[in-house]
Amino acid sequence: MSEDTNFDQHSKRFKNNIYDTDKGKIRLKQLLHDLQHNMPVLQQNKKLSILDAGCGMGQVAVHLAKQGHRLTLCDISSDMLDIARQTFVDEDCSASFIRSSAQTLGSEHDKSYDLILFHAVLEWLDQPETIISSLKQRLKPGGSLSLMFYNKNSIIFYNLLKGNFKKVLKQDFKGHPGGLTPVNPIDPDDVSIWLQSNQFTTLKKTGIRVLYDYLNKDLKQGRSIEDIMQMESIYADKSPFNQLARYLHYICELSDK
Numbered sequence: 001m002s003e004d005t006n007f008d009q010h011s012k013r014f015k016n017n018i019y020d021t022d023k024g025k026i027r028l029k030q031l032l033h034d035l036q037h038n039m040p041v042l043q044q045n046k047k048l049s050i051l052d053a054g055c056g057m058g059q060v061a062v063h064l065a066k067q068g069h070r071l072t073l074c075d076i077s078s079d080m081l082d083i084a085r086q087t088f089v090d091e092d093c094s095a096s097f098i099r100s101s102a103q104t105l106g107s108e109h110d111k112s113y114d115l116i117l118f119h120a121v122l123e124w125l126d127q128p129e130t131i132i133s134s135l136k137q138r139l140k141p142g143g144s145l146s147l148m149f150y151n152k153n154s155i156i157f158y159n160l161l162k163g164n165f166k167k168v169l170k171q172d173f174k175g176h177p178g179g180l181t182p183v184n185p186i187d188p189d190d191v192s193i194w195l196q197s198n199q200f201t202t203l204k205k206t207g208i209r210v211l212y213d214y215l216n217k218d219l220k221q222g223r224s225i226e227d228i229m230q231m232e233s234i235y236a237d238k239s240p241f242n243q244l245a246r247y248l249h250y251i252c253e254l255s256d257k
Helices: 011-019 022-038 059-065 078-090 128-137 152-161 165-170 188-197 217-222 225-235
Strands: 049-053 070-075 096-099 113-119 139-150 200-208 247-254
Touching: 011 022, 022 059, 022 200, 022 225, 022 247, 049 059, 059 070, 059 078, 059 113, 070 078, 078 096, 113 128, 128 139, 128 188, 139 152, 139 188, 152 165, 188 200, 188 247
Parallel strands: 049 070, 049 113, 070 096, 113 139
Antiparallel strands: 139 247, 200 247
């Protein structure tokens, strides 16, 4: 029986190969910008209770903690949770930390939140279609959801450009078990259905890394990260380009009824 991916024993490799690379830094910078400028609940000048479900290293959460919000972080990986704790210590911030998946959090934790962050987790779940209802249970009526996921359409287009036609025909885009490529790339159409069926309204869809993943090695080395970021910023909101970004970020609100 398949299980959700746990990054225990892989946290250092994940940090070195993802978070500390240009692609990781671009993802974080774009995500923080989108939250700060496009999420209504963060523009209301009030202190929020926020759950970072599948918190990873806690970089987004600590940014919000610095603004005075009350953070709770959960992750099934004790290694990742330890790194997140250290991130908060290094930044002189406080938070609550719980070793748990988002799905099982409800059985041991009765708190509800103004905002839930669920970033780059959906694609690591064995049954991603069930998680939205679990997150809904942890939100206050009218609460907000920041959902970022690994875009299956981007993987299809990338393989088409590479001439990997057999792979496209097989629709075989899963990463290898134990690797750092997500095991379950997500179809945006499926996400829209899951959100709507759980009474979420999607306020905004932003592309995260519209350009970077399509550049070859020479072009990445020949362009400054500042130039690449400028193009990323311009096209993050422009259709159809943002629809083919490596990650999609959805800003959602739960019905208050």
